[in-house]
């Protein structure tokens with residue numbers, strides 16, 4: 042059963058509901074991180090890859106394009122349906138989408154050469170379990186690559202949203218702790234958590250890419266359906282306050298970018314490590 046204290050980003054039905062909107066916005070930003078992740082972990086074309094919390098399959102599709110066979114799992118049916126359609130329509134044979142919770146991987150020990158998760162495992166309520174499961178299904182000597190967000194002030198659209206919420210004095214979010222999206226932003230914790238799961242030689246790489254948008258107004262419209270936590274926070278405000286937050290958000294970005302287009306810096310952390318050979 043889902044706990045009432047779960048953040049919206051931890052609920053499969055909300056990701057399912059927003060899958061189409063997610064895909065439209067994510068496609069402008071996420072492939073850049075996926076390319077970096079696969080370069081840094083040095084994907085080999087014959088690697089058998091698992092993509093955990095694949096969403097609409099950004100990293101899985103990139104790996105398949107480089108010649109790997111990929112199993113792409115996600116717990117949100119809407120995401121998996123969307124990826125199924127894409128795979129079928131484009132005749133992509135190397136990606137197999139499967140509905141599954143990343144905290145309980147239904148694969149035998151040692152199945153994969155590479156386990157990846159881009160902006161996924163950082164969301165799990167039990168992240169250590171997520172890392173342990175990725176470790177378990179890797180063969181000895183297999184590699185993990187995990188992409189997560191850096192501190193909020195280094196992810197410009199999120200920071201502008203926070204500034205707008207604070208300016209409208211909306212109060213703190215009703216859920217405990219840091220937003221899950223930002224919960225793995227400390228590189229030392231990141232290395233320690235990979236080590237706790239059994240991985241060796243973890244290194245963390247900072248990379249920045251730009252989120253583009255036609256205008257501040259169009260970004261605000263997109264943002265409302267993009268990420269479940271943001272959608273839920275806006276929905277909870279009521280019409281008048283939501284409009285005030287929207288006006289402030291648009292104002293902040295107009296001050297920086299005028300009428301547009303926008304290109305906002307978003308910093309991610311990419312962690313790579315290896316399962317020991319013995």
Ligand SMILES: C[S@@+](CC[C@H](N)C(=O)[O-])C[C@H]1O[C@@H](n2cnc3c(N)ncnc32)[C@H](O)[C@@H]1O
Pocket residue numbers: 050051053056057067071093094095096097098099100114115116117120141142143144158159160161164165
């Ligand atoms: C921010 S999106 C990232 C999607 C994709 N990896 C990308 O880079 O665009 C987060 C994804 O994590 C999935 N997710 C969250 N918790 C999960 C869990 N416990 N098991 C599997 N998927 C999960 C969500 O359904 C959503 O598709």
